[in-house]
Amino acid sequence: MAMASHLLLLHRFSKPISMLVALSSSFVSSNPSKTRFSPSISNIRSIAGATNRRDWSVRASVVFAKDEKYGNKEVVCVTPQIYDYILANVREPEVLRKLREETANMRGSQMQVSPDQAQLLAMLVHIIGAQRCIEVGVFTGYSSLAIALALPESGRLIACERDGQSLEIAKKYYKQAGVSHKVDVRHALAIDTLNVLILHGEADSFDFAFVDAEKKMYQEYHELLLQLVRLE
């Protein structure tokens, strides 16, 4: 995967997950049908859901899996063996593990990113040297905490979430992890927060954005985030 020096804009789609990685201005498009890294989700969904403790179905190079160890998440991977390997070897900090376990019993726990996805986000933040990040869709904070942990002390994450209750859990774990000072929680509709950032002159000042909220708004988020992230 080629890596541009700054802009990194990720959209997480519904289950199974695909992340759209926009690495340069020429890569991104306001027309989602032109965006790359978009496996046929309907195809994948048509591989029937498994209800057993573990059940894999394979079609071409895409795998649909459910595993109660990971909140019965549906995942896309190359092969079951490779995904098993990833899950067995992911480096999940203790504070993230605790947050994952607390969230597992909550309604909506399946919304949380998986440990390997969180570590992918952290790695990307780290390798592009991101200082200023935005997350749209915090829930109880698993992905935002992974991002905050990867940021340098001077780094900042604008964390957009409309649900106050889940934000309380997120804030508790930011505190436990000692990263509260890096996370600017915006309890509001994300579209309003993004527009306010632009109005306040913060366009062209972010290095990284991760979108993981209501899918019907993705095109609008995408357009606003293209103004907020630095294109050069």
Ligand SMILES: C[S@@+](CC[C@H](N)C(=O)[O-])C[C@H]1O[C@@H](n2cnc3c(N)ncnc32)[C@H](O)[C@@H]1O
């Ligand atoms: C898929 S979950 C996010 C999961 C999170 N990234 C994690 O790893 O735990 C989506 C979140 O987006 C929030 N959300 C949905 N629509 C929103 C909106 N318009 N503005 C702000 N937050 C929104 C929901 O309340 C929910 O907590």
